[in-house]
Amino acid sequence: MVKIGVLGAGSWGLGLAMLLHNNGHDVTVWSVFPDEINELNATRENKKCLPGVIFPESVKFCADTEKVVTESDVLILAVASPYTRSTAKIVAPYVKEGQYIVNVGKGIEEESLKTLCEVTKEEVPQAVVAVLSGPSHAEEVGRGIPTTCVIGTANKKDAEYLQNMFMSNVFRVYISPDVLGICIGGALKNVIALAAGIAMGADFATFSGLSGIGDLIVTCASMHSRNRRAGILIGKGYTTKEAMDEVQMVVEGVYAAKAAKKLAEKYNVEMPIVEQVNQVLFDGKSPADGVKDLMLRDKKIEAGNVEWH
Numbered sequence: 001m002v003k004i005g006v007l008g009a010g011s012w013g014l015g016l017a018m019l020l021h022n023n024g025h026d027v028t029v030w031s032v033f034p035d036e037i038n039e040l041n042a043t044r045e046n047k048k049c050l051p052g053v054i055f056p057e058s059v060k061f062c063a064d065t066e067k068v069v070t071e072s073d074v075l076i077l078a079v080a081s082p083y084t085r086s087t088a089k090i091v092a093p094y095v096k097e098g099q100y101i102v103n104v105g106k107g108i109e110e111e112s113l114k115t116l117c118e119v120t121k122e123e124v125p126q127a128v129v130a131v132l133s134g135p136s137h138a139e140e141v142g143r144g145i146p147t148t149c150v151i152g153t154a155n156k157k158d159a160e161y162l163q164n165m166f167m168s169n170v171f172r173v174y175i176s177p178d179v180l181g182i183c184i185g186g187a188l189k190n191v192i193a194l195a196a197g198i199a200m201g202a203d204f205a206t207f208s209g210l211s212g213i214g215d216l217i218v219t220c221a222s223m224h225s226r227n228r229r230a231g232i233l234i235g236k237g238y239t240t241k242e243a244m245d246e247v248q249m250v251v252e253g254v255y256a257a258k259a260a261k262k263l264a265e266k267y268n269v270e271m272p273i274v275e276q277v278n279q280v281l282f283d284g285k286s287p288a289d290g291v292k293d294l295m296l297r298d299k300k301i302e303a304g305n306v307e308w309h
Contacts, residue, residue, distance in 0.1 A: 001025055002165050005072030007087055009036050009061070011049035011249065012104060013078030015138030020076075021059050022144065023168050028060040030068040032090065037063040049249065053142040069094035074102065074165065075127075077120060080250035081107025081187075084116045088123035101127045102151070102162060106186040106215075106252050108259035113266065115183035128158055131179055132166070133186035134210035135218035137225070141171065148172045150210045152179040174210065181206030186215055187256050188263075188274075227253040240281045257281055272297060 002025045006017045009031040021027045031037050040046060040061040044054050055061075062068050069075065069091050079087045084105055095101070101124060103116045112119070121129045134149030141147050151166065151173055153159040159175035166173045176182060181202030206212060223229065230251045233243035244251050261278050264271040276290040 003071060003073045004028070004076060004165075005030055005068040005074070006076045006078055007068075007091065008076075008078035008080075009033075009040060009046065009049075010078065010080065011046070011138035011142075013076065014046055014050045014053065014055075015140075015142035016076055016078060016104060017059060018053060018055065018142045019144075019168065019171055020166070021056070023165070025165065028062050028068050028072065030062055030065065032063075032087070034063045037061045050138060050142050065090055066094050070096070072099075074100040074162070076102050076104055077116075078104045080255075081105045081109075081116060081252055082250075082255055085109065085119050085123060088120050092124045095124050095127050097126045099127050100130060100158070100162065102130045102132050103183075104132045106133060107256050108184075108187045108263065110255065110259045110262070113259060113262055115180065115187065117179055117183050128153070128155075129179075130158065130162055131182050131186075132162075132173075133182050133215065135214040137218070137222060139224045144170045146170045146172075148174070148210060148214075150174045150176050150182060152176045152182040152211075154179060176206060176209075178203045178206040182211040185212035187252075188260050226251050230254070234280065235287050253277075254281060 004020050004025050004027050006013045006027060006029045009029050013029060017027050017029050029040065040055070045051070075091065077084065077087065084103070084107070101120055103120055105116050107116055108114070109119050114122070117129050117131050120127070130151055130153040132149055132151050136147045136149055147170065149171070151159055151162050153162065154177065156175070156177070163173045163175050184202055185207050218225070226247045226249050230243040230247050230253070233246055234240065238246065240254060244254065257274065257278050260271065260274045264274060272294055276294055279285040280287055280290045
């Protein structure tokens, strides 16, 4: 049994909390918002983020940062990506040397262009920082629907320890040393973004796996995807803000879009879809005009490395 502190009481944090509890671990969920913790203690359910998933009394909810961090062997950092740094700052004074922090958010910090793992390591240098990513939805994981993910760490022994902690008959976990590739794949989830990740030094095979193509497919195809739902609403004429308000949860793709564009510029990678998405989200461009401009781009050869006969 591992003592686990889940930092963040949103849908993904709660879905993983239920999974880890069902795996036989001692789980405590923390939130920076005391009212959120009080509600969870009173109802044992987050009706907004994960309706229908009722937590047993053995899963604890606590707003005491020092208590949760110091009494945990492993911390699951499950806050929305814009709040990764601020949350890491809050917990940093209480993290022990060598304590595990597993990032399960997906995003790139807009100003620094750093991955969430890089941000966490910067703020909590004494921690062993890992990443969990892949084609998954909290609504399914919290209900025990079979899911597959990948864990990335710099050290194989650490990866195997975390793999054993998460692994179950409904949650299959692979391991990888390519932390950067997993973070980039999970944050951007766009076929054209694969090139940006490769330029940054990630491994192509990572993008062909769970955190790249796998996550891309599930994000684009599943109605559990808040990014897809927001996109459908924007296509119907909603503004970015109206779509995010309608979805009622953080739409990570909106925050990743600007960072993706900056990364493309930094590494001189052509990313026309990302460019058009930014114009639709932030510059008032209509989705129809965005599609038209994509379709009417200069004619190109599909694969430049294929020779003509």
